[in-house]
Amino acid sequence: MERIYVGVFEMFGSPSARGVSAWTHPRSDLTKFHDTQHWISLAKTLDDAGFDWLFFADSFGYPTIDGQMVGAAARYGINFPLMDPQLLLPILAEHTTNLGLVVTETTGLHHPFETARRFATLDHLSGGRLGMNVVTGSIQNVVADLFGHERMREHDLRYDMAQEYLDLTRRFWEESWDDGALVNDPSAPVYVDPEKLHMIEHEGQFYRSRGYLTVDPSAQRTPVIFQAGSSGRGKEFAAANADCVLLQSSAPEQMAANIADIRRRAEANGRDPRSVKVVATQSFFVAEDAADARALQQEFRDMQTVEVAAAMFVSNTGIDLLALDPAKPLSQIPLDEVVGQMGQSNIDRFVGPDGTGPSVGEILEQLRVRGIRGSQMVGTPVEVADQIEEFLEATDLDGIMVDPLFGAEDIRDFARLVMPELRRRGRLGDQPAGTTLRDRLFAEQPQVTVAS
């Protein structure tokens, strides 16, 4: 019985994230993000229930049209406000034992040395439980404005920069200090053996550096690398670099083809295709009684608006769907110009080979119901566990990332109702205390099966 990886998707803010909005519902705690106790309590729940990791997405942008924030972004809290999740990690590490802690880093904004130092620090503080989600970043037009870049960097150029950035960061983690360089012998006295340090020298297309990593190696040295871009170039980057690829779940046939493509590309990069874990976001309405689960789904659907969905889409793609002819497909505008340079996955999703595809009106309705979240599963714990198993079987996914719609209550329900069912089926791994996230994801561990 193969083990399933189960993570949780979160953002440190943004009450309405990724095209859906439920923060006004009584069940929701999506506006409690300033409260560290909120996060500590959630992280402990995950740790106790055996989740593999807690993931924080991050980005700097918010929805704009013609350089102005769209009114809906502020009014409903769409990708705004958003705090820095890297600062939350040490607090959560302190209150958990085994849970992996994965945080997003946008490339192109920091120097690789500074990133290497910051992530080495975080890996130390979490006892080797750190994952780094490397993204070239959504909402790049706003990033360019905020960071004072002369213009938005092109989509593929961002990936070229990301490759050099990650290569150099890795060199700092892996090559600057030999094992055993930190001697810490007061009797000698020697703290660090200078013979075991190596200068990193790099002169590349985008970055230059010369010197030593100023943090000694952490338990993992290199954190587990996650990656989430699913354009062709994004998949290429993932195949070369990622330990774990994140997708947004969609129709099983489409996902299966996408995953086969990622594994093929990994193999072409000289990697074992099974060594790349592929995980998709998935939302749930689960309750002991299936009717309650369905009622909750209906309540959620009734709350969703085209305005929020359109604000998300403009921020991800540069395309204002509300300004287009609803009867015609997306190809009514030239897709290969500025708009395609923002993020391609959400355009590709709606454009067929020869410009065909759903009408803008249909796209808006699809987005209204689920934004850019993964698909939704609904039912009792047994029904939901069946659906997860079927979905993984049909797609060759290695796991899921629970994507809460109302907030922590969704995750608590999943932990309370679905995790024990997955455990009963022998689908969850267990981690010996003190091991790293890399060990947890890549060591073949004996399965714990509780007889029913």
Ligand SMILES: Cc1cc2nc3c(=O)[nH]c(=O)nc-3n(C[C@H](O)[C@H](O)[C@H](O)COP(=O)(O)O)c2cc1C
């Ligand atoms: C599960 C998941 C998580 C993601 N998390 C982030 C994130 O935290 N920050 C970000 O800028 N992009 C994130 N993305 C990716 C963006 O949506 C976007 O695809 C990417 O940054 C642009 O690259 P692409 O054109 O290769 O898709 C995520 C995507 C998925 C499916």
